[in-house]
Amino acid sequence: MAARSSDDVRGYMRFNRFRKIVALSREEICREIYLQNRDRIKIKKEKVAIANLVKIFNATLALSNKKGFHAMSLRDLSKETGLSMGALYSYFSSKDELVDIIQTQGRRVTAQVLHDQIAHADRPREKLRRAIISHLYLSEVLYPWFYFSYMEARNLSKKQLKKAIESELLTERIFVDILKRGSEEGIFAFPDTNLTAAVIKAVLQDWYMKRWKYASRGTSVEDYAVFVVDFVENFILA
Amino acid sequence: MAARSSDDVRGYMRFNRFRKIVALSREEICREIYLQNRDRIKIKKEKVAIANLVKIFNATLALSNKKGFHAMSLRDLSKETGLSMGALYSYFSSKDELVDIIQTQGRRVTAQVLHDQIAHADRPREKLRRAIISHLYLSEVLYPWFYFSYMEARNLSKKQLKKAIESELLTERIFVDILKRGSEEGIFAFPDTNLTAAVIKAVLQDWYMKRWKYASRGTSVEDYAVFVVDFVENFILA
DNA sequence: GTCTATACATAGATAGAC
DNA sequence: GTCTATCTATGTATAGAC
Numbered sequence: 001m002a003a004r005s006s007d008d009v010r011g012y013m014r015f016n017r018f019r020k021i022v023a024l025s026r027e028e029i030c031r032e033i034y035l036q037n038r039d040r041i042k043i044k045k046e047k048v049a050i051a052n053l054v055k056i057f058n059a060t061l062a063l064s065n066k067k068g069f070h071a072m073s074l075r076d077l078s079k080e081t082g083l084s085m086g087a088l089y090s091y092f093s094s095k096d097e098l099v100d101i102i103q104t105q106g107r108r109v110t111a112q113v114l115h116d117q118i119a120h121a122d123r124p125r126e127k128l129r130r131a132i133i134s135h136l137y138l139s140e141v142l143y144p145w146f147y148f149s150y151m152e153a154r155n156l157s158k159k160q161l162k163k164a165i166e167s168e169l170l171t172e173r174i175f176v177d178i179l180k181r182g183s184e185e186g187i188f189a190f191p192d193t194n195l196t197a198a199v200i201k202a203v204l205q206d207w208y209m210k211r212w213k214y215a216s217r218g219t220s221v222e223d224y225a226v227f228v229v230d231f232v233e234n235f236i237l238a
Numbered sequence: 239m240a241a242r243s244s245d246d247v248r249g250y251m252r253f254n255r256f257r258k259i260v261a262l263s264r265e266e267i268c269r270e271i272y273l274q275n276r277d278r279i280k281i282k283k284e285k286v287a288i289a290n291l292v293k294i295f296n297a298t299l300a301l302s303n304k305k306g307f308h309a310m311s312l313r314d315l316s317k318e319t320g321l322s323m324g325a326l327y328s329y330f331s332s333k334d335e336l337v338d339i340i341q342t343q344g345r346r347v348t349a350q351v352l353h354d355q356i357a358h359a360d361r362p363r364e365k366l367r368r369a370i371i372s373h374l375y376l377s378e379v380l381y382p383w384f385y386f387s388y389m390e391a392r393n394l395s396k397k398q399l400k401k402a403i404e405s406e407l408l409t410e411r412i413f414v415d416i417l418k419r420g421s422e423e424g425i426f427a428f429p430d431t432n433l434t435a436a437v438i439k440a441v442l443q444d445w446y447m448k449r450w451k452y453a454s455r456g457t458s459v460e461d462y463a464v465f466v467v468d469f470v471e472n473f474i475l476a
Numbered sequence: 477g478t479c480t481a482t483a484c485a486t487a488g489a490t491a492g493a494c
Numbered sequence: 495g496t497c498t499a500t501c502t503a504t505g506t507a508t509a510g511a512c
Binding site for chain 1: 486487488489490491
Binding site: 066067068070071151154155165168169191192194195198199201202203205206210212213214217219223224227228230231234235 | 304305306308309389392393403406407429430432433436437439440441443444448450451452455457461462465466468469472473
């Protein structure tokens with residue numbers, strides 16, 4: 001397959017290009033969170049609010065991913081952000097709300113980016129490749145978010161837990177749909193659609209769950225992406 | 239490949255046979271824990287101690303896997319086991335010790351079973367197959383243990399965390415060694431040994447981390463095992 | 477061996493001064 | 495908007511009766 005752009009190689013989008021295209025700075029994410037939760041957040045000056053939200057989410061993710069959300073006390077969070085306990089409660093009304101906001105925003109961004117990236121492709125093979133690569137790249141850009149979402153799914157309220165499960169199945173569904181279409185077109189052939197999609201997801205999740213392992217071996221996200229595409233295509237290409 | 243036993247199919251050991259061979263009842267595991275920690279456990283009547291240890295570990299795993307070890311209070315544990323707070327502290331001296339005991343025992347059993355199962359095979363292809371299948375079957379038998387170990391690795395002490403990482407790499411090492419030997423013998427061919435082993439591990443872990451998903455779809459551990467072996471062999475067979 | 481009662485620390489959350 | 499001070503609940507852990 002020919003390269004589509006000077007900074008792509010063998011049809012694989014480069015990580016840096018992806019990064020620029022999706023352009024997800026922490027500040028932009030926090031701005032979205034702010035606009036989405038204007039009613040709940042007591043601070044009305046947008047600039048102040050966003051700057052502190054960045055601090056709060058960065059600190060929450062850092063502390064939680066180190067020792068768990070439940071083990072992170074609000075006093076820890078207070079120290080890490082430089083904000084007092086009282087100030088923190090101007091940005092969220094309970095610890096549960098804090099975790100819900102993070103999860104909700106993470107899901108929103110993931111669904112949107114994946115959807116956009118796949119829409120650009122047409123044929124099933126290209127769609128599958130883009131789905132795999134953009135999922136890996138996104139989990140690299142938003143690593144703390146992805147790790148957090150996986151590890152803290154248990155601590156959610158019933159309502160939020162239901163949403164988390166829906167989200168897991170939705171992502172898997174994207175792969176199921178691509179696989180089915182490729183199968184109908186005679187391009188793909190495999191024994192079981194659900195299992196194939198599940199295995200793809202498992203491999204994608206390992207990237208952010210075992211980051212320490214890959215980092216210590218010098219495996220880049222691009223290396224991993226090429227390998228995974230190869231691995232999967234080897235199994236399903238007719 | 240011919241079946242080696244009346245209850246094996248196409249060279250795959252059946253789950254029930256594995257279960258009988260390894261014979262890991264909760265009581266036996268707790269007996270081993272008791273003998274291993276005789277100095278720390280204050281109760282000297284073996285029968286009493288083991289019966290209560292079964293209660294304690296069952297309850298700890300159930301509660302922790304539901305809402306996290308840190309979120310499980312000792313009052314929760316007291317209620318679930320029917321033992322008082324005071325009684326609990328006759329079996330462990332702190333919450334940290336409790337989590338350490340569970341992790342240590344889980345690792346011990348896993349290493350031993352995997353080692354035994356692989357020793358029975360000779361050729362690399364058979365070795366790989368046995369490694370995959372016995373890992374899946376073991377994680378099915380000890381599901382709460384495996385889930386707990388994955389989720390609670392963060393909460394460990396430095397010393398225990400080091401052991402957990404070693405254990406992860408040890409298991410992966412088993413696959414690396416088999417892959418290398420197969421490669422040398424010209425039976426296997428693949429682009430990267432470490433990545434191949436990592437991907438196999440990722441797929442094995444998904445079985446116990448996403449158990450709800452597979453259960454809801456009626457996928458049995460045998461279905462999954464056959465699929466994974468197929469998936470992996472498709473990639474590596476020369 | 478197991479219980480009850482309790483000590484002591486730390487958690488989440490809020491009120492009111494600035 | 496942010497801080498300090500403080501309330502109340504809940505946590506781990508232990509002492510001593512039975």
